[in-house]
Amino acid sequence: MSQARLRLWSAVHRWTSLIATTLLLLTCVTGLPLIFHDEIEDWLDPPPARQQPAADAVAPALDALVARALAAHPGHVAVSLGFSRPAPGSTEPPTVVIATGPDPQAPFAQLRRHTFDLRDGTLLQLPPPRTGGFMDTVLELHKNLLAGLPGALLLGAMGLLLVASVVSGVVVYGPFMRKLRFGTVRAGRRARWLDLHNLVGIGIAAWLLVVGTTGAINTLHDPIAAHWRAEVLPQMTGPYRGLPPPGRIGSIDAAVATARAAAPGMEVQSVFLPGTNFATPHHFGVYLRGATPLSMRILKPALVDAATGTLSDIREMPWYVKALFVSQPLHFGDYGGLPMKWMWLVLDLLAIAVLVSGLYLWAVRRRRVAEVPPSRPRGESEAATEGSPSTWRMPKLLALCICAGLGVACVTTDAALKWAADLALAIPLAVVFWFVLRGLRR
Template sequence: MSTTKQVKTWFQIHKWTSLICTAFLLMLCVTGLPLIFHEEIEGLEPRLAPTLPASTPKVSLNKLVETGLQANPSKVIRFLYWDDHQPNTVTLSLSDSLTAPPTNFKTVIMDERTGKVLEGPNDQEGFMYVMLQLHTDMFMGMGGKLFLGLMGMLFVLAIISGLMLYGPIMKRFDFGMIRTEKSSRLKWLDLHNLLGVVTVAWAVVVGFTGVINTLSEVVLGLWQVGQLAEMTAPYKNAAPLTGKLSSLDQAFEVTRRAAPEMEPYLVAYPGTMFSSKHHYAVFAKGKTPLTERLIKPALVDAKTGKLTDMRDMPWFVNALFLSQPLHFGDYGGLPLKIIWALFDLVTIVVLISGLYLWFARNKATKAQIARMGQSKAKQIENAEILTLNSPATDD
């Protein structure tokens, strides 16, 4: 393929991938800004649990579950977990039934030292909830997630095609040039190119991890039909559970003994999507900043209280868990989050300038076609592609 055809091909790829995804990328960048600082924003919320002496003993998990269900007699418990932003609390996720859809739930927050039910905020309202839903699925569920994943892939392709166009140009010009003596369109073009190259590594990382995050339900589904099915296979033909379940405290204790370097943080009850009909699924995470994103599931027989299996997650599940904090810059504390926010703002400028350049180029091309006639349309389009970055080019 000739150089001219290569440039035209990359130009068309860059143009159309950018045009298709830009509006959605702008929305993701705007909603992503407050989400970068979600931990700091959530930290401003008042603590639900009162201050008590550090030596205050904790109520047993069995007692907490019993109290939570007594306050909600028509509900069943599906999950129990700890919220890092609300110390000294345990959260129960209740539902109308174990087979109800994931959106059917009610959270009950309890003081793990007194066993009292606390008045918590509504997690399904407010500014941060709206930002999160727009950013993850646009309130469209899994279909919205997959659509945004497609937009993320187009964004990555737009970045690659932009580099393929910008690389040959920089062989002829100084890096970072801004042709201020030329037209407004050329100044914006140079600024668009410069900012795009400066943020390229960040944009690829955030775009790629964003695509991975949109596949979370697919990834967890593969884990369910793969590793989880293998772990629960010996119980496939077992009789249904009857009577009282074994101690939840015991399930956590056997998990701690099996993985002393990890800390249990969530349990899925028997019959839920992340367990089996016969097990507590206790999920443990590492205790250090480097390992806290690596999850290990333990299956505890809900009748006998014995550990039946515990394995490391498959690589593709770990990739998902590791990509989630990287997407929002959660690995390096506030300094990294500030850098992430600055790159986000620069990317907004790149996206807006790209739209401006397309509209300006389209307008200029139409004006020339009107002056010169339709027979020159193809030549003008080719000239726009091949000479736009020439020093002699002007509007």
């Protein structure tokens, strides 16, 4: 690499980092409690103890449960049903949350929710959902800076700057480290900060790329959902265009059975009643999911004729919707169980350390501190290499471990493979901490 190119990549790394640092620090800090969002919510509002159903209990019909929910709120209509299936080994019962409202397009705040145990139809007295509390505020800050879509798009741009910063940092890492062994932490205040910044940054670079890319994609949630409803959903209902809605809708149980028969091996995630946002005036919108940690986040829509109960259309989601579905678990790390959440917490803290150390190094450079690393690439001949194979051996291994851990955890429910995925993700953390502690002791 020529000296001019090295200077260009260094400038890209410096300025993309500086522009995004403030908002990236905010997202990292707000992301810390969100990693344990479910656990914090359960701690703030402990779920009530649930009795085991009687041995002769009969699973209730969904139509009967909807009728019970509507009886509690005269004048309401059914809006949606959301199903929760417990993970293998969990003591939680399978439940359905039935939302009702004054009309099919009622805003979220006007909906009333009723949670039933699917084993025997018991109405579960759950605490009302928290709105406007601490966790909701943190989530909105993390998603859109409390500024709606413009805030979300701004954060998406910061995510892309993070990706550019990581890529440019990896590019300049080779020339900088070509005379230093991996994990070297030299004496001197600025040199030590610089070496620790490089060590931690290259150690978690693969994770930063994943989180930055998926975070940028997640900020497009609302535009993607609106585009799908406006462009794809009408394509699935072409023959019904211009027809009046049915005078009476059929059975929800029959619609669910029809959708299940059309997608063997998948389970129902949610059902939207005719006239709601994710259905049509003529159809039930039944959304199915797979069985693996990743495929259960990728929904497949089925439209079932509300009058006849026959299948009108079922199709895969477009690639951009699938990209959004995949990005959500990969960004928050909530698909691999509690061990992965703890590692996500550590990785988030390391990302904060990289951002803070980078800001410190920039400030020191501006004050023209006299101490300059002697191995900084200078001159055309010194900058003509991108690093020897030994320079990249350990960073490649750490990146491979991170990718393997994230990938395996996505596609398996096997306990042994999940432990293997956790181990693969833990290796880079152990290596980084070993070299950091060794360097700090010097």
